[in-house]
Each structure stands twice: as C-alpha cells, then as structure tokens.
Amino acid sequence: MSAPITWLESLTNTTSSGQLLTAAKSGDCASSSCGSSSRPTDMDSATWEKVKDHPCFSEEAHHYFARMHVAVAPACNIQCNYCNRKYDCANESRPGVVSEKLTPDQALRKVIAVANEVPQLSVLGIAGPGDACYDWKKTRATFERVASEIPDIKLCISTNGLALPEHVDELAEMNISHVTITINMVDPAVGEKIYPWIFYGHRRYTGIAAAKILHEQQMLGLEMLSERGILTKINSVMIPGVNDQHLIEVNKWVKERGAFLHNVMPLISEPAHGTWFGLAGQRGPNALELKAFQDRLEGGAKLMRHCRQCRADAVGLLGADRGQEFTLDQIPLELDYDGGKRHAYREVVARIRDDHSAAKKEAIATVASVNIPGSLQVAVATKGGGRINEHFGHAKEFQVYEASQTGIKFVGHRKVEPYCHGGWGEDATLGDIIAALEGIDFVLCARIGDCPKKQLLEAGIQATDAFGYDYIEAAISALYATKHGSDRSQLTA
Structure with missing residues (x-):
C-alpha cells in the first residue's frame, strides 16, 4: 500500500508554478504515457482519451479533475415543473442556479482566473442557467474565446435537446467533445406531466403536442451526436409516481441510440425553491430508493x-464547489493565462493514478477471494485523490461504496451539513448525519472524535480513522476481508 501522503492538498495549495513543475519533472514518465493502467478494461483507448480527465464522464477521473460552468446562456425554450432559476443560495447545489450571469468576455476572464488558480481544471461547460443550444450565440462566442486562449481545455454543453439538432454540426466543427442531454421521458403522456410548455419554431406548445415535439428532437439530437462520435451523457430526473418506473424505458431508448452514460438524479423539490413540483408537494426519492432503482438499471x-x-456556475472538484471564490468582483480586469500549474498537475496525477490503479486492482482481488455472502456499504469522507483524507467533522458529503464478491464499486454520495463548527460538534447536526447515513455499515475518515464515533455506533454504524490517508478501495477490502473475522473490533478501535 502506498504511503499515506496528502498529495492533493499539497498540490492545490502550492502557489509557485515552478514548484509544481519541479515535482512533475522529478518522475521518469511523461503525461502522454502515464496513467494508462487506470483505463477500465472494458473501454477502448480512444474513448479513454476522451474521458480520462473529464470528471462528469468518468467516475475514476472525478477524484482528480475539476470542471467549471460559466453562466452565459440565460434564455430557455422549455418550462420544467422541477425548475426555478430565480432562486439562488450560495450554499446550494442545484442545476440552473447562479449568483451572477456573464457575458462571453466576462466568462473568458473568469475561466482564465480559475485556470490560473485551480490546477485540476480540465473541463469548461455551459449548462445555462437556461439552455446552451437555445441561447446559442452566447454559447458559441464563449467557447470561441476560451478555445483561443486555453486550447487544451475540454468543452462541453448541457441542453434539454429541443434546439440541439440544428447545432450538432457546429458542435462537431468546434471540437465540443461531450454533450449532456436531459431526457426525462420517451412517452409524451409522461412528458406532459413534467413540461407545461415548450417554445419551438416561433410558437408555444403545451400538453401532449409539446412533449411529442421535445421527445422527437431529443432522440434526433442524440442520434446525430452518436453518428459524429461526440460522447453523450443523458440526465434523467427521477420523480416518484411520475416517471420513476418509466425511466427503465428511457434507459433502453438512450442505450439503443448510442448514449455513453445515463445519469438518474433525484428530484430536488424543497418548497422554498418555488418550483411547481415543490409547491405541489411532490417528493423526491430518498438515497436508498435512488440506489435501488439505479441497481435495477444495471x-x-x-x-x-x-x-x-451542479449549479450553472459551479467551479472545482465535484462535491467541493469553489464558485464563490471567483465572482467577478474578485477577479482582476486584466489577466494573462499561465498554464504552468495545470500542466504540472497533470504530470503528477498521471503517476499517482498508476499507483492508485494498482492498489485498486489488488483490493478487488482481495474482495473476490473472500467467501462472504452479502455486501458491505461504506461511506467515505474524502477531499479527492481516491484517498480517505477528510475529517469526519468537516465532511460536506460522504461518498458511498459497496463491496461484495463481484468487486468494489462507487454507488453514490450522501450530502450532509458539517458536524464541526469552530472546533465544536453540533448534536443536532450529528443526528441529521446519522439519518443521512441510513443503510451504511462503516464510515471511513481521516479523523473522528470519540463522541461522534460512539453515537454512530449506537445507531449501528461503525466509524474508524484507522485507514486515514489510505486509498479508499484498499481500506474497504481490508474491512470486507475481516467482516466476520475475530479482529474486526481492532479496525474500529
């Protein structure tokens, strides 16, 4: 097992590009060849090159790389019953939410600022706050400006798909390699329960007619993208009693039309957000319901x-939004791009990913060799890098893994409010965390105090910091191997 080093923090906190470059050059491998062993065995090399540093298209990549959304496309051509772009809280993570809208020139300034300070940045996306394809002139102008300054950054858009077909050729010409389409139905009868209206061909449509047009455009756009080799991710919002069972059919349709990934997300429907579903009392699925449904789609x-x-102005690693650090009032009016940190970071990460991949393979082999029925559900506090490197009291989310004889797989995450505030733990917050960890067997973290550990144990959840800074999969395999062993108590001591 690799030495427990906090490499991610040391890289992101480095202020000197020279120091990062020195670290990168100290190894004996180049970024073009390193990291190859982390490619999944079921993925060809060409596809891996497209997704290996895209945190949204690769679960493995999201441990290392960051994305950035710029809010340049406010206009939208459909209304969704789960969407209200007017509500904004800096602490929430919800599609369509932004703190400030940008012009293409402002977006370029912001991208340069982030690229200079966030070495993990690999992807620029436009996800609204309206629709990137409908507000196309601003989307295109932004991408053209950024591509001219930072040519190695990946470009991607998120769209509802209604205006997508008319821009597919332009997307291909501009080398936009990844597109996300939100598809919540393939049956217009289901769609009319989700979309009150659409605006298409200079007309407003409602009811079945609106849902039928939207469905046809989405399928056409997906097929056109697949024909051109552009990777597509399909987002679907799981709405209990509306489209939850229907998403099984959606999954079949998008697979047949070449979708690379299908992302089933829980409906966010707090009444405070002011959405139609929220005000009508429509609930979203809980974590266990979402996982059970995702399992059905395997x-x-x-x-x-x-x-x-993510918000439409998100910045940073998934689960660690830094958008509020880069509002326009904090960014100088004149900036030059310096790619030193980003390039050095990629060199270092390439070597680390090889090390992580080897540890992961060893862990999976260990789990496969243990004849234990059932599975183990493990929640991990992590800052990234594939390591257990976050204090329990500081965690804003826990990443959830499932270990069984078939392997170790990431199955989701649970958002929480941090337990510690100013060095003190909040009992009410701990109660909420315990509720959020329903169904979890173990919690792994870098540090945890005796009090929260005891209360978690009383709730049937064992917590330990014995594996602090180890690779996640290595720690989980050790837990799994001793699940019924006599030394299990030593792991939680």
Missing part, C-alpha cells in the same frame, strides 16, 4: 452514480 446503458447536480 445491464442497460452505463450508469453515472457520482453526479452532484
């Missing part, structure tokens, strides 16, 4: 389970 289109339902 064998269909490949599933994405690490989505954080």
Whole structure:
C-alpha cells in the first residue's frame, strides 16, 4: 500500500508554478504515457482519451479533475415543473442556479482566473442557467474565446435537446467533445406531466403536442451526436409516481441510440425553491430508493452514480464547489493565462493514478477471494485523490461504496451539513448525519472524535480513522476481508 501522503492538498495549495513543475519533472514518465493502467478494461483507448480527465464522464477521473460552468446562456425554450432559476443560495447545489450571469468576455476572464488558480481544471461547460443550444450565440462566442486562449481545455454543453439538432454540426466543427442531454421521458403522456410548455419554431406548445415535439428532437439530437462520435451523457430526473418506473424505458431508448452514460438524479423539490413540483408537494426519492432503482438499471446503458447536480456556475472538484471564490468582483480586469500549474498537475496525477490503479486492482482481488455472502456499504469522507483524507467533522458529503464478491464499486454520495463548527460538534447536526447515513455499515475518515464515533455506533454504524490517508478501495477490502473475522473490533478501535 502506498504511503499515506496528502498529495492533493499539497498540490492545490502550492502557489509557485515552478514548484509544481519541479515535482512533475522529478518522475521518469511523461503525461502522454502515464496513467494508462487506470483505463477500465472494458473501454477502448480512444474513448479513454476522451474521458480520462473529464470528471462528469468518468467516475475514476472525478477524484482528480475539476470542471467549471460559466453562466452565459440565460434564455430557455422549455418550462420544467422541477425548475426555478430565480432562486439562488450560495450554499446550494442545484442545476440552473447562479449568483451572477456573464457575458462571453466576462466568462473568458473568469475561466482564465480559475485556470490560473485551480490546477485540476480540465473541463469548461455551459449548462445555462437556461439552455446552451437555445441561447446559442452566447454559447458559441464563449467557447470561441476560451478555445483561443486555453486550447487544451475540454468543452462541453448541457441542453434539454429541443434546439440541439440544428447545432450538432457546429458542435462537431468546434471540437465540443461531450454533450449532456436531459431526457426525462420517451412517452409524451409522461412528458406532459413534467413540461407545461415548450417554445419551438416561433410558437408555444403545451400538453401532449409539446412533449411529442421535445421527445422527437431529443432522440434526433442524440442520434446525430452518436453518428459524429461526440460522447453523450443523458440526465434523467427521477420523480416518484411520475416517471420513476418509466425511466427503465428511457434507459433502453438512450442505450439503443448510442448514449455513453445515463445519469438518474433525484428530484430536488424543497418548497422554498418555488418550483411547481415543490409547491405541489411532490417528493423526491430518498438515497436508498435512488440506489435501488439505479441497481435495477444495471445491464442497460452505463450508469453515472457520482453526479452532484451542479449549479450553472459551479467551479472545482465535484462535491467541493469553489464558485464563490471567483465572482467577478474578485477577479482582476486584466489577466494573462499561465498554464504552468495545470500542466504540472497533470504530470503528477498521471503517476499517482498508476499507483492508485494498482492498489485498486489488488483490493478487488482481495474482495473476490473472500467467501462472504452479502455486501458491505461504506461511506467515505474524502477531499479527492481516491484517498480517505477528510475529517469526519468537516465532511460536506460522504461518498458511498459497496463491496461484495463481484468487486468494489462507487454507488453514490450522501450530502450532509458539517458536524464541526469552530472546533465544536453540533448534536443536532450529528443526528441529521446519522439519518443521512441510513443503510451504511462503516464510515471511513481521516479523523473522528470519540463522541461522534460512539453515537454512530449506537445507531449501528461503525466509524474508524484507522485507514486515514489510505486509498479508499484498499481500506474497504481490508474491512470486507475481516467482516466476520475475530479482529474486526481492532479496525474500529
């Protein structure tokens, strides 16, 4: 097992590009060849090159790389019953939410600022706050400006798909390699319960007619993208009693039309957000319901389970939004791009990913060799890098893994409010965390105090910091191997 080093923190906190470059050059491998062993065995090399540093299209990549959304496309051509773009809280993570809208020139300034300070940045996306394809002139202008300054950054858009077909050729010409389409139905009868209206061909449509047009455009756009080799991710919002069972059919349709990933997300429907569903009392699925449904879809289109339902101005690693650090009032008017940190970071990460991949393979082999029925559900406090490197009291989310004889797989995440505030733990917050960890057997973290550990144990959840800074899979395999062993108590001591 690798030495427990906090490499991610040391890289992101480095202020000197020279120091990062020195670290990168100290190894004996180049970024073009390193990291190859981390490619999944079921993925060809060409596809791996497209997704290996895209945190939304690769679960493995999301441990290392960051994305950035710029809010340049406010206009939208459909209304969704789960959407209200007017509500904004800096602490929430919800699609369509932004603190400030940008012009293409402002977006370029912000991207340069982030690229200079966040070495993990690999992807620029436009996800609204309206629709990137409908507000196309601003989307295109932004991408053109950024591509001219930072040519190695991946470009992607998120769209509802209604205006997508008319821009597919332009997307291909501009080398936009990844597209996310939100598809919540393939039956217009279901769609009319989700979409009150659409605006298409200079007309407003409602009811079945609106849902039928939207469905046809979405399928056409997906097929056109697949024909051109552009990777597609399909987002679907799981709405209990409306489209939850229907998403099984959606999964089949998008797989047949070449979708790379299918991401089933829970409906966010707090009444405070002012959405139609929220005000009508429509509930979203809980974590266990979402996981159970995702499990039913295994064998269909490949599933994405690490989505954080990001804001339209999100910045940073998934689950660690830094957008509020880069508002326009904090960014100088004149900036030059310096790619030193980003390039050095990629060199270092390439070597680390090889090390992580080897540890992961060893862990999976260990789990497969243990003849234990059932599975183990493990929640991990992590800052990234594939390591257990977050204090229990500081965690804003826990990443959830499932270990069984079939392997170790990431199955989701549970958002929480941090337990510690100013060095003190909040009992009410701990109660909420315990509720959020329903169904979890173990919690792994870098540090945890005796009090929260005891209360978790009383709730049937064992917590330990014995594996602090180890690779996640290595720690989980050790837990799994001793699940019924006599030394299990030593792991939680």
